[in-house]
Amino acid sequence: xxxxxxxxxxxxxxxxxxxxxxxxxxxxxxxxxxxxxxxxxxxxxxxxxxxxxxxxxxxxxxxxxxxxxxxxxxxxxxxxxxxxxxxxxxxxxxxxxxxxxxxxxxxxxxxxxxxxxxxxxxxxxxxxxxxxxxxxxxxxxxxxxxxxxxxxxxxxxxxxxxxxxxxxxxxxxxxxxxxxxxxxxxxxxxxxxxxxxxxxxxxxxxxxxxxxxxxxxxxxxxxxxxxxxxxx
Numbered sequence: 001x002x003x004x005x006x007x008x009x010x011x012x013x014x015x016x017x018x019x020x021x022x023x024x025x026x027x028x029x030x031x032x033x034x035x036x037x038x039x040x041x042x043x044x045x046x047x048x049x050x051x052x053x054x055x056x057x058x059x060x061x062x063x064x065x066x067x068x069x070x071x072x073x074x075x076x077x078x079x080x081x082x083x084x085x086x087x088x089x090x091x092x093x094x095x096x097x098x099x100x101x102x103x104x105x106x107x108x109x110x111x112x113x114x115x116x117x118x119x120x121x122x123x124x125x126x127x128x129x130x131x132x133x134x135x136x137x138x139x140x141x142x143x144x145x146x147x148x149x150x151x152x153x154x155x156x157x158x159x160x161x162x163x164x165x166x167x168x169x170x171x172x173x174x175x176x177x178x179x180x181x182x183x184x185x186x187x188x189x190x191x192x193x194x195x196x197x198x199x200x201x202x203x204x205x206x207x208x209x210x211x212x213x214x215x216x217x218x219x220x221x222x223x224x225x226x227x228x229x230x231x232x
Contacts, residue, residue, distance in 0.1 A: 007078035011085030011096035021170035032191035087129030118149030120206025127159035134159035158186035
């Protein structure tokens with residue numbers, strides 16, 4: 001486990017040093033990860049001038065500035081990626097969606113086995129808010145991560161919501177957020193499940209490169225697929 005690296009991307013809309021409730025839940029998750037020997041790092045996306053778009057470097061597509069190419073090596077190097085963020089209008093934040101789109105920009109790239117670049121990496125989601133939407137936001141994030149190639153563990157999400165808004169946020173005094181047993185349990189289980197899955201993948205060389213190498217498909221290999229199967 002000591003070789004694993006976990007990266008949290010906090011998609012709060014609040015710039016540093018403003019208090020982030022999502023950051024509070026990230027800290028709980030990081031503590032569990034680090035207690036198990038995993039090194040962790042956090043990017044607060046809004047602190048960086050990340051251009052919107054679906055290309056690896058948006059400066060090549062008309063934008064004067066784009067911080068994503070500087071952040072990309074951290075994402076690529078992480079064994080575990082957790083996209084964390086708040087709920088607004090029942091959905092993920094604009095920063096969260098932008099991060100998903102920038103991850104998608106790399107979905108055609110490949111790893112050293114010829115698979116898509118995120119194969120062999122593990123994804124998770126953390127969500128906070130004072131309105132309904134934890135499961136909706138988590139399902140959107142986790143679907144997006146698996147679609148670009150991340151592997152999703154059991155119980156790969158955790159979240160906290162207060163009373164249907166307006167109400168206290170996670171770190172507000174008296175909110176009950178940091179003491180909530182359900183959230184604390186799920187946050188702990190999630191961290192360990194991500195660690196377990198990443199450990200298993202690392203120990204076995206990631207996802208086997210059989211039936212999932214795009215260059216081989218392009219060259220005509222069909223891995224057992226028949227365009228004209230005989231139906232019985």
